[in-house]
Amino acid sequence: MIAYKFLARGAVSPFSGAAWPPPSGAASGAWVAASPAPGPELWIHGCRPADLPYWVDVELWRIELSDPARPIRHEVQAERGRLLERIEAWDFTSRRDFTLDCALRTGQFAGEALAEDGREADARALSTCRTLDDLAAAAGARPQEPVPARSRQLLGYCGDAAFWGRPSHAGCVSYIAAIAAAHLRGDPAAVETERAWQARWLCDRLGIAA
Amino acid sequence: MIPVPGELSCKEMVELMNDYLEGRLSPAELSDFERHLVFCDGCAEYLRQLRQLGTAARRLRDEDIPEGTRDSLLEAFRRWKRE
Secondary structure, three states, X not given: OEEEEEEEOOOXXXXXXXXXXXXXXXXXXXXXXXXXXXXXXXXXXXXXHHHHHHOOOOEEEEEEEOOOOEEEOOXXXXXXXXXXXXXXXXXXXHHHHHHHHHHHHHHHHHHHHHHHOOOHHHHHHHHOOOOHHHHHHHHHOOOOOOOOHHHHHHHHHHHHHHHHOOHHHHHHHHHHHHHHHHHHHOOOOHHHHHHHHHHHHHHHHHOOOO | OOOOOOOOOHHHHHHHHHHHXXXXXXXXXXXXXXXXXXXXXXXXXXXXXXXXHHHHHHHOOHHHOOHHHHHHHHXXXXXXXXX
C-alpha cells in the first residue's frame, strides 16, 4: 500500500537512527525490512493521511509498504517498506506555518474558555493573535481579576505553545493544541477532532489526498 | 492534564524504557511509546541517555571496575533484591 513516513534530516529514522536508502532518479529506494527475519514485534511503520499529525518530523516521504499492511493505533505496520519520493512541500516554511497555526489554535481555545467565563476583552486579545509574540504576550498578560481554573490552564497551554512554537517542535506544539482542545471541551475525544483538523491542514498544504 | 486513552504519561514512559530498548514492547505499546517521543523532548532525551549508558556499560570489562567499587555495587544490588 502507499503510505507516508516522517523521517529526521537525511532520511534517517527518528527512533532507530537507521538511514533509509533514498530513491535514485526514477527508481524507488531499496526495500527495507524491520529485521532480517521479521518477527511479530518488528515492523516498518507508515502513516495514513489521518495519522500524519501524530508523527511530524523534518522530512516527509511517500512510501510503499508491503502487503498485507495492518493498521494499529495511529499508524500502519508492514514487514517491508521503501521510499518512493520526498514530499518537498513539507519544508521549513510549511513546518513553520503548521506550528504557528497550531499555536494560534491553542490561543483560540483559551479565548473560547475566557469568553465563556465572561472575559470578553481577554478572549478578543487571544483571538486576534497573529504571531507567537502576540500569543506569548496575551497568555502572559496579568489579569485584572482571578481567572477560573479551566481558563488558567488553557492560558498555560498558550504560553507553552508560544514558547515551543518553532518549526523544530511542530510535534510538540500540535500535541499541545490537541490537549488544549480536550481541556476546553472537557472531553478526551476532542484530541481526535483536533488531530483531524491538523491532518486536513497537512493534506491541503501538501497536496495529499485525504 | 486531561487523561487521553492511548496516551502514555512520562512516568509510564520511564517504566517502559528498558522494555523498549530490549524490544519487548507489543506493536501497540511500541506505537504509543514512539508517538510520545514525537512531542516530549524530556523523554526523548532520557532515552538517548539510557542508550549512551548501555553503550558505555557494554564496553566495560570486569577489570575496569576497581575491586572496592565492585564489592559495594554487588552489596547494593543484593540489598535491593532483598528489599
